Amino acid sequence: MRRMVFPLLLAVGVAGIVLGGVRGTGGQDEAAAVGDEVVVYSSRQEHLIRPLFERFTEETGIRVRYTTDNAGALMARLQSEGRNTQADLFMTVDAGNLWQAAERGLLAPMESELLTQAIPVHLRDPDGHWFGLSVRARTLVYSTERVDPEALRGYADLADEQWRGRLCLRSSQSVYNQSLVAMLIASHGVERTEEIVKGWVANLAAQPFSNDTSTMEAVVAGQCDVALVNTYYFGRLQSQNPDVPLAVHWADQEGNGVHVNISGAGVTRHAQRPGAARKLLEWLAGEEAQALYGALNHEYPAREGIDWDPLVASWGDYRVDDTNLAEAGRLQTQAVMLMDRAGYR
Amino acid sequence: MSAVAGQVQAGPGRAGLLPFGPRGWRWLAGLVAAVVLAPLLITALSWLQVDAAIWAHLRATLLGRLITNTVILLAGVGVLVLVIGVGLAWLTAVCDFPGRRWFDWALMLPLAVPAYVLAFTFIGIFDYAGPVQGLLRDLFGTSAWFPPVRSTGGVVLVMGLVLYPYVYMLARTAFLAQGAGLMDAARLTGMGPWRAFFRVALPMARPAIAAGTALALMEALADFGAVAAFNYDTFTTAIYRVWFGFFSLETAAQLASLLLLFVALAVFGERYSRGRARFYQRGVAGNRPRIRLRGMRGGMAALACGTVLAFAFVIPLIQLLWWVAGNSLADLDAQYFGMLLRTLALGAMAAAITVTVALMLAYARRVQPDWFTQRAVGVSTLGYAMPGSVLAVAVMLVFTRVDGWLAELFGVPGGQWLTGTVIALLVAYSIRFMAVAFNSVDSAFEQVRPSMAEAARSLGSGQVEVIRRIYVPLLRPGLFAGALLVGVDVMKEMPATLLLRPYGWDTLAVRIYEFTSDGEWQRAALPAVTLILVGLLPVILLVRRSVAQRRRVSGPVPGAAP
Numbered sequence: 056m057r058r059m060v061f062p063l064l065l066a067v068g069v070a071g072i073v074l075g076g077v078r079g080t081g082g083q084d085e086a087a088a089v090g091d092e093v094v095v096y097s098s099r100q101e102h103l104i105r106p107l108f109e110r111f112t113e114e115t116g117i118r119v120r121y122t123t124d125n126a127g128a129l130m131a132r133l134q135s136e137g138r139n140t141q142a143d144l145f146m147t148v149d150a151g152n153l154w155q156a157a158e159r160g161l162l163a164p165m166e167s168e169l170l171t172q173a174i175p176v177h178l179r180d181p182d183g184h185w186f187g188l189s190v191r192a193r194t195l196v197y198s199t200e201r202v203d204p205e206a207l208r209g210y211a212d213l214a215d216e217q218w219r220g221r222l223c224l225r226s227s228q229s230v231y232n233q234s235l236v237a238m239l240i241a242s243h244g245v246e247r248t249e250e251i252v253k254g255w256v257a258n259l260a261a262q263p264f265s266n267d268t269s270t271m272e273a274v275v276a277g278q279c280d281v282a283l284v285n286t287y288y289f290g291r292l293q294s295q296n297p298d299v300p301l302a303v304h305w306a307d308q309e310g311n312g313v314h315v316n317i318s319g320a321g322v323t324r325h326a327q328r329p330g331a332a333r334k335l336l337e338w339l340a341g342e343e344a345q346a347l348y349g350a351l352n353h354e355y356p357a358r359e360g361i362d363w364d365p366l367v368a369s370w371g372d373y374r375v376d377d378t379n380l381a382e383a384g385r386l387q388t389q390a391v392m393l394m395d396r397a398g399y400r
Numbered sequence: 401m402s403a404v405a406g407q408v409q410a411g412p413g414r415a416g417l418l419p420f421g422p423r424g425w426r427w428l429a430g431l432v433a434a435v436v437l438a439p440l441l442i443t444a445l446s447w448l449q450v451d452a453a454i455w456a457h458l459r460a461t462l463l464g465r466l467i468t469n470t471v472i473l474l475a476g477v478g479v480l481v482l483v484i485g486v487g488l489a490w491l492t493a494v495c496d497f498p499g500r501r502w503f504d505w506a507l508m509l510p511l512a513v514p515a516y517v518l519a520f521t522f523i524g525i526f527d528y529a530g531p532v533q534g535l536l537r538d539l540f541g542t543s544a545w546f547p548p549v550r551s552t553g554g555v556v557l558v559m560g561l562v563l564y565p566y567v568y569m570l571a572r573t574a575f576l577a578q579g580a581g582l583m584d585a586a587r588l589t590g591m592g593p594w595r596a597f598f599r600v601a602l603p604m605a606r607p608a609i610a611a612g613t614a615l616a617l618m619e620a621l622a623d624f625g626a627v628a629a630f631n632y633d634t635f636t637t638a639i640y641r642v643w644f645g646f647f648s649l650e651t652a653a654q655l656a657s658l659l660l661l662f663v664a665l666a667v668f669g670e671r672y673s674r675g676r677a678r679f680y681q682r683g684v685a686g687n688r689p690r691i692r693l694r695g696m697r698g699g700m701a702a703l704a705c706g707t708v709l710a711f712a713f714v715i716p717l718i719q720l721l722w723w724v725a726g727n728s729l730a731d732l733d734a735q736y737f738g739m740l741l742r743t744l745a746l747g748a749m750a751a752a753i754t755v756t757v758a759l760m761l762a763y764a765r766r767v768q769p770d771w772f773t774q775r776a777v778g779v780s781t782l783g784y785a786m787p788g789s790v791l792a793v794a795v796m797l798v799f800t801r802v803d804g805w806l807a808e809l810f811g812v813p814g815g816q817w818l819t820g821t822v823i824a825l826l827v828a829y830s831i832r833f834m835a836v837a838f839n840s841v842d843s844a845f846e847q848v849r850p851s852m853a854e855a856a857r858s859l860g861s862g863q864v865e866v867i868r869r870i871y872v873p874l875l876r877p878g879l880f881a882g883a884l885l886v887g888v889d890v891m892k893e894m895p896a897t898l899l900l901r902p903y904g905w906d907t908l909a910v911r912i913y914e915f916t917s918d919g920e921w922q923r924a925a926l927p928a929v930t931l932i933l934v935g936l937l938p939v940i941l942l943v944r945r946s947v948a949q950r951r952r953v954s955g956p957v958p959g960a961a962p
Contacts (some may be wrong), residue, residue, distance in 0.1 A: 094903075100914045101906070102731075123914065124898040127644045131793050132899065135800040139807055141816065155647050226631045233645060261528065262550045265629050266919025269529070276529035277537075288919065295727075391645035395461040400631060 093331035095121040097146040126152040143332035146320040154384020157184035162321035187317030189348040190355035195304040209307030214254020222258040223279035237386035252397040290353025305373035312374040425764035433776035439794030446653035480560030485567025493575035496690035497698035503705040505943040510712035512935030514892040516625025561712035567612035574605035656790040663785035723925035747887040750829035758837035784835035789895035837882040844878020884938040
């Protein structure tokens with residue numbers, strides 16, 4: 056034992072490098088030409104994108120290599136790698152992140168007939184830097200045991216006195232809440248939005264939660280009665296427990312409509328394989344991939360005319376706030392500052 | 401006991417195998433410091449671009465609260481790790497009570513639990529929607545009197561439970577090494593056991609306890625995962641808010657460098673207050689009859705140990721296993737073997753590298769104890785206090801730049817010799833966890849009387865021979881402990897792994913991130929349990945080592961066997 060420690064550590068390390076390396080680059084030899092692969096930086100989770108990439112590789116023979124991390128870190132990496140980057144496609148959740156990536160010149164504008172036809176105008180960058188690939192609606196979820204759905208209206212009405220001690224929210228650290236508030240600023244202006252957010256904070260039944268699922272579990276447990284969440288989290292909860300005493304209420308149907316956000320992607324400015332990146336992006340906007348988004352994660356397809364996942368369809372149709380999502384990016388800093396001022400943690 | 405300035409007088413010219421004399425060590429330390437400083441300097445360079453609007457906003461809204469929060473967190477965690485760590489170490493090292501032999505090693509197990517895992521497990525169990533409060537509501541109709549879990553108290557408790565083993569381990573070793581003579585002498589002067597503990601044993605163990613507490617506090621300061629789960633605003637969460645909310649990496653880096661300044665002052669302050677005094681254990685500690693705690697007192701001691709162990713390890717592990725059984729067993733596939741192997745491999749490699757460098761630093765500090773070397777060594781351990789994500793970005797910035805130069809030099813665009821391989825990741829780990837290895841190695845050095853090395857050198861041994869034949873054997877426990885601690889920490893590390901891993905190098909921590917970042921705690925349970933089990937491997941080695949060491953130090957205790 057005495058003399059073995061360091062040799063042992065080194066041996067494990069070397070074995071790891073060999074095996075890890077082999078696994079990491081496995082199949083690379085088959086992809087002889089550079090054009091046969093594409094590299095993706097993704098802040099969308101591995102278990103959600105891998106099935107899509109696998110299908111893409113099966114159909115086109117193009118191998119997809121990817122790394123996952125949060126969007127901010129990946130953007131810093133893209134920026135610092137500059138023209139040396141391996142990444143061809145930047146994939147992320149939240150329009151604010153995509154807008155920011157475009158703003159910093161990390162994405163190349165792309166003209167694609169296919170994409171502009173498939174993806175509605177408000178879900179893509181006006182200049183073609185990024186395209187939404189799936190839609191997530193952020194709306195109200197309420198306890199069917201304690202709330203009369205007639206009493207529910209929209210985002211602003213959650214600031215009403217009647218919800219005192221009955222509201223649960225996720226932390227303002229969440230980019231989804233930041234985008235939601237940014238869109239509220241876009242439609243109501245800063246002053247009115249600050250009043251609304253202050254009203255929310257006054258109505259909170261508990262400290263903001265660190266994720267949407269916990270927020271809804273608090274409603275189920277009876278800590279509060281209404282929550283603001285992305286519907287696919289509700290979908291997950293419902294598919295695990297079909298009898299969960301919660302229901303979706305579509306916000307602001309008489310007003311601006313439900314705030315939606317996207318997951319999306321754009322080709323990087325210094326992509327070494329822009330052709331393959333474009334192919335992947337267009338494939339992701341294609342019918343098969345769009346249907347998969349719903350099946351994998353209860354999200355809405357960005358493309359029109361795709362059947363919704365049955366569970367998703369059971370929540371009914373709704374009117375969407377079709378303000379261009381680039382606004383969410385533009386106003387995000389203001390939104391975060393507003394939430395700080397309102398004491399929304 | 402003798403208090404002397406710890407120096408090894410190295411004669412000039414006898415370089416042995418090394419191509420440089422004692423002065424060379426100074427430059428070696430300088431080189432290591434430079435590698436550590438590069439990312440720190442990049443962080444500091446952010447001050448060239450100050451965004452006045454963001455700072456004005458921070459001052460007006462967040463800054464006051466997050467400084468208060470950070471101070472409260474540090475104070476709370478500090479008190480908690482001291483009370484739990486020192487208290488339990490004293491019980492298991494010096495006293496005897498039912499279950500002591502078992503608790504002696506079991507209390508180190510929580511070391512394998514990452515703070516972020518304990519945080520989400522704790523919330524899962526004890527928050528309003530969790531099973532405990534649910535049961536209370538079923539029984540009594542209300543759980544309103546239950547203390548709020550996602551609160552200051554909750555964060556402090558979770559951090560304390562995760563971090564106390566650092567203090568426990570080091571304090572325990574120190575108490576074991578003190579031997580019987582010291583306490584006997586104290587008792588002979590008429591001190592009671594409590595007084596002897598506070599006046600003699602505790603001050604003697606101070607360097608070890610201070611080192612452990614410093615590690616715990618730096619970890620608490622740099623933590624993001626746990627405080628984020630509790631939605632508790634500290635410096636680190638503010639760094640993220642500024643970075644991801646305001647998209648200002650510069651302001652984030654500025655906050656991080658303030659944090660670092662704070663830590664540097666604390667670290668140097670502690671060293672300064674300890675002054676030049678060094679304690680060396682003279683001779684081998686003899687048999688020490690343990691203080692027997694009988695009846696109620698023994699039961700109380702066992703209860704204290706059991707409670708800590710239950711909340712820090714057993715209950716969370718059961719909850720995780722429950723989640724695995726209910727939700728995520730289906731995720732178990734062939735990928736897991738690869739992830740497990742890569743997790744272990746990274747831990748092992750980083751441990752070997754970090755401890756080797758720490759050994760060189762600790763030695764340099766003794767051969768060449770001049771101003772420059774001392775500062776260089778001090779700087780080299782600062783990485784631990786950087787929030788992992790900020791350090792990861794800083795290292796990434798440095799290495800992509802170097803990669804860029806290399807690519808230009810060799811005319812190969814897109815070459816990523818450092819960031820595309822494990823090299824960048826290993827360097828990042830070494831920078832981040834140098835303090836862990838160094839504290840361990842350096843406190844082992846403190847136990848080696850300088851006279852031994854002096855004797856060897858006066859008998860004609862070269863530097864390498866002195867290291868190999870005097871230091872390495874005597875330091876082996878310290879080196880070993882350092883390597884294992886670094887190994888465990890690296891396996892738990894998340895942000896640097898995420899940002900700097902080469903393609904395909906997904907580890908268990910990466911997998912946990914994938915699930916927790918999306919609120920899927922139950923599915924994160926599988927990689928979390930696997931990570932804890934893998935982390936137990938080095939912890940158990942550590943335990944066996946220290947138990948064996950104790951046997952050697954104190955010999956078999958007659959009549960101790962039941």
